[in-house]
Structures are given as structure tokens and as C-alpha cells.
Amino acid sequence: MDQNKIPQATAKRLPLYYRFLNNLNHQGKTRVSSKELSEAVKVDSATIRRDFSYFGALGKKGYGYNVEYLLGFFRKTLDQDEVTDVALIGVGNLGTAFLHYNFMKNNNIKIQMAFDADENKVGSSIGGVPIYHINDMEKKLNGIKVAILTIPASEADGITDRLVEHGIKGILNFTPARISVPEHIRVHHIDLAVELQALVYFLKHYPLVPEVIE
Amino acid sequence: MDQNKIPQATAKRLPLYYRFLNNLNHQGKTRVSSKELSEAVKVDSATIRRDFSYFGALGKKGYGYNVEYLLGFFRKTLDQDEVTDVALIGVGNLGTAFLHYNFMKNNNIKIQMAFDADENKVGSSIGGVPIYHINDMEKKLNGIKVAILTIPASEADGITDRLVEHGIKGILNFTPARISVPEHIRVHHIDLAVELQALVYFLKHYPLVPEVIE
């Protein structure tokens, strides 16, 4: 797999590029330069060219990039041709926000099911996603490899263990808990309080620094 | 301001350390080593020691760190003695999740007000935070320097311009739009679809890589 050579920082920008290329395509634009793209996604144009270059020479000197070609290329690269199924654990406000989000449009990701402990929610569906009882998780999960964790921190460890036991491969963790998993399982943490506090910290201690931090 | 020397990567971990130290303190622990902390927050112990060392010699060789002392130190460093007021724009599911989150406990951040265009929400309050009409934003904002953007992407540019005009300093943007601001304003983007897709990408292309990515 030669894509092992792609820097992680680049990989994290790919979905962003993909979405903006999609927008351009819908607008009927057929060509785009790294400079234009840079203004749209707020990433330095040299970085964009470098990112693209990991996949080969995708552009043409003096011309830029062909939108349709680039899109097609990324669709393959990002495995957009194959739907990825995801489960959501915890149908609170944050979980509900996810259920309303249409990940199919740009991402080819589908939340297939959700779980909650609240009997009032179990049996209903939100955004077309059925909600099952958390006790039935193992019965229903069946082959799903990715989970979004939007549960209270106190539940994180228990649920994580069950997911790991069941053979989950990746977890997007919105819990403040730093969960423990075997090393073959990938966890991305998104900690809303940390993000907010980090922003506040930067404002106070790094005034007037122009860069946008991811 | 000598804290200009603190690496941004370190600054982003400070809130995390702070919260775990708080937990330890509540549990009655008086002492902690970088190794223990490392296991709890999933950050290499050398990195933790390096992070702390930017603030001086906070620990004792052969002993570790005194929890209470460290906490007190970070409280000052993170400006935890002074409440930071924040406004939330957009009371959808994601916004509501924020309103229920108690940022006072660990972060000394307070969402003072929220705005929405939905007349049904205006006038009510969630989690003790009053909801005003988005049209009244300028009238109410009054001195607030930080905003959380949880609105539809289509509204992002317009609202951002108004916030900038009003003198906002920092924006936590949950919108997929990459908003444009003057360079003295700090924007942190958190793009849920990008995060999810990046996780999926890593799972497919970087199998069995143990590190936890932030």
C-alpha cells in the first residue's frame, strides 16, 4: 500500500479538499489553481501542491488542476465508492446533531444505527437512523467497524470495552474521557471543552497571531 | 509575556492536564508522576515533562509532582481565576449540547447568551443561558470576545462578518465553511464530517498504527 507514505497531516486535509472540489464542480467550474483553492480552504498553496504531489502529478503547469479529474481521483483515493457504515452510541443533543447530518452527500459514510439507554428513544428513529437499546448493542452491531461515542464520560470506559470486545476498529470519541484501547484500534479524540479552552488560552497569550489553527 | 515561548502543541494539552489534575485532586491524591499522568491522558511521559518544563521546574526528582501545587500553578496560567464569557450562535442540536455542558467546572468559561433565528426558541433559556434573536445580536453581545458558531454553513459568512464588525476576537467554528476573517482574529475549525472521514481514511490506509491522533 503505497499510500502509507502519505503524511498524516495531508490525509487529514483530504476530506476538506474533496468537499471544496465538489462545490466547485457543482458550480460548473472545470479548472482550479492551487492559489484559488488556497483561498477557499485557508491552506497555503504550496502545502496544497505538496499534498497533491504525494499522489503524483495531478495538475498541469501554467494551467492548474482539472476539477473533474481531481474529484474522480480523490473519490477513489478516499474510498468514496464504497459506503462506510458507522454506529452512533449515545443519542443526546450531540448524538442527535450527528444523526441529522448527511454524511452521504460528501463523505459516503452512513450512520446505520444508534444506541441509547433511554427507553423513550429506543424504537424511534432520527434522520432515518433507527435507535436501539444499548443493551442490544452486540446483537445489532454486526460488522460495523466504526463508532461515534457521544455518551456521558462516565459510560465511556464500559462502552469502549464492549466495542473493543466486539471487534470495532475505530472510535471517534467526543467524551472527555481518554479511553484505553488495544493498540490496533484507532481512536480520535474531540474534546469540546479542551477546544474551547485552548482557543481562549491562545487569545490571551498569543495575540494577533494570524494563522488559523486546526 | 514570556508565555509566547510555549509551543502551541503544549498549549493545547494544558486544558487536558488541568482536568486530570483536578480529578486526581478530588480523589485525594497528593502526588503524581509523569508516568502515571501519561497513562491517564495518553500522552508520552517525556512530552508531559517537557510541557511542564516550559513553566519552570514544577516537580521534584525522584518524587514527581505535587498535585495541589501543580493545579494552583495551572489555574493561574490558564487564567482560571477570571471567567471568560462566550456567546453561542445557533441553538440547534449541536448548540444545545454546548448549552448543557458545564464549562464553569473545569474551565472557568461561561456561555452568557445564545442566539437563534427561531422565534420559538427566542425568549426561552437552556441550561440557564438565555436565547435572544439573532437580529438583536449586536445589541446584546456587548464586550463578549469569543463566539461558538453552531449554525448552518450557509449562514456562516454573514454571521462571521457581523461578529468581526462587532469586535469579536476568537471564533470556534463548527460550520463546514472556512470563514474569512482579518488576521488579528483567531478561528479554530472543528469540522465533524472531516474528522469522521479522516478517521475512516486512517483505518483503511494506516492499519494497525498504534498512535492516538488528536
Next chain:
DNA sequence: AAGAAGTCGTGATTTCCTTCACAATTTATC
């Protein structure tokens, strides 16, 4: 009181990522 174990703080190294800067090439203009 001596030796063993534990732990920090940090110089040095390594890894990863970004940015510069420019030759090569294509496209646009007149």
C-alpha cells in the same frame, strides 16, 4: 546509613510538516 529504586529536567536527536523559491511548462495575448 547505605544502596536500590524512582523520577525529573533537559541536551541531543529524530521525525514530521511547512514554506520558500525556482526551473519547467502551459496558456494567454498581441
Next chain:
DNA sequence: GATAAATTGTGAAGGAAATCACGACTTCTT
């Protein structure tokens, strides 16, 4: 068709962050 303008792809340089590795010191054990 010749000249000017635009733009890529990339070697090289620069920068930021993570990690190694160990001397120095503290605490624990007997």
C-alpha cells in the same frame, strides 16, 4: 509566432514537536 503571464512540482531549507537517554537528585528499603 513570439512574448508575457500563470502555474505546477519539487529540491532544499526551515521550523516545530516528539522522543531518546541520562545525569542529578529524592525517596524508599533494609
